[in-house]
Amino acid sequence: MRLVTINCEQQEIAGVVTPKGIITIAQINQLFSKSWEIEMFPLITKGQIPEMTHWYNSGGKAQLEALTEEAIPFEQAIFAPLYRYPAKIFGIGLNYKNHAADLSEKAPETFPASFYKPATAIIGHGDTIVIPVQSEKTTGEAELGVIMGRECENIEPAQWLDYVAGFTTIIDMTAEDILRQNPRYLTMAKSFNTFISFGPQLITPDEIEDIMRLKVRTVHNGEVYAENTVSNMTFPPDFLVAFHSKVFKWLPGDILSTGTPRAVHIQQGDTIECQIDGFMSLTNPVSVSDAKG
Incomplete structure (x- = not known):
């Protein structure tokens, strides 16, 4: 469904x-x-x-x-975000080696790199991503999203789908120039208004034959900028859900963004898309904060 x-x-x-x-x-x-x-x-x-x-x-x-x-x-139809106020938006960074290379960093191997985003950053399909006045280089990142359907703690990877409501497409934004100044600026770099788009579809797990075979594409101005397969993630979705269930309690409606093949620099007038096999494309235009001009 x-x-x-x-x-x-x-x-x-x-x-x-x-x-x-x-x-x-x-x-x-x-x-x-x-x-x-x-x-x-x-x-x-x-x-x-x-x-x-x-x-x-x-x-x-x-x-x-x-x-x-x-x-x-x-x-x-005028699409909106799937919903607006989840308890948690939890992101995974550098989960594909190519993206780690973009930032001249080594992909994490011991634990997943992670961050939170505020619900106030949420937009939906067709809404405008606004680059903030504080950033001269903002990137957009197509990602597979996991939407939790049940509360859970201390589960094993084999159990993960019992707690998942569905999957979706996500575009995660980062003020890369701010992040490069100091890695401790990650929360700020990820938290600006309009810095996460998700939807337009939630697809239930029974519709997806093999999550590991899905291809995730970052599409910039109509051209595929990067693509990779979920099976190439350092930490696959089942591991991410189970691992973090031993750190905190997942709640229904929590969003897990599983990482991007690569991030693309976005500017005024651009369009960015998240394309995943079998999903409706998530598309957003890009603008610059009025405070810049």
């Missing part, structure tokens, strides 16, 4: 993707006598996605595909 969040009558509501467009959860509730949450974050935090997935795979998919007139056409 593929879920999205769209702007509908000044509200950000969740919907299911069909070949003809999007059927909102509100429509599903009305048409099929369901009582699921109509917004993505409570849909996740109240543990309703597994129930929805079971319904979808047990006949719901065919029922939704028959609703051709009710579907909101993709070209009319």
Whole structure:
């Protein structure tokens, strides 16, 4: 099942993707006598996605595909971030060796390199990334995102999918010139407004045959700047979820951004995309803070 969040009558509501467009959860509730949450974050935090997935795979998919007139056409949909206020946005740095080379650093081998981002940095598909006045060199990084669906601590890698709601596309921004001044400036370099875009789709784990075979691409102004396969990560997603569950408690709706093949310098007028096999592309234009000009 593929879920999205769209702007509908000044509200950000969740919907299911069909070949003809999007059927909102509100429509599903009305048409099929369901009582699921109509917004993505409570849909996740109240543990309703597994129930929805079971319904979808047990006949719901065919029922939704028959609703051709009710579907909101993709070209009319205004996508929003999947949700806005997770408890944690946890990022992994230098998880592909090529990206470590970009920063003239050695890829971590003992523990994953990690950082937090504030929820106030979140934007969605089509929103503008704004380069802050403090930075002369900001980079964008396409990444595979993991969305946690259940609370967990002290789990093993083999258990990880039991706690995952789904996967998504992410573009993570870094004020690279600030970071290069001092590695302790990492939090500042990662935290500016508009510095993480995620969505437009949440894809449930049952839709993905082999997560390790997915290709992640950073696309800059329509050209593939870098690509790599999840299997080439130093620390793969199952390890990352399990390892960090022994450091802190994962909560439903937490976002794990698993690292980028390479970061690309972005400037005024650019467009950056995260492309992952089987996912709708996440695309954002780039602007510069008005304070610069």
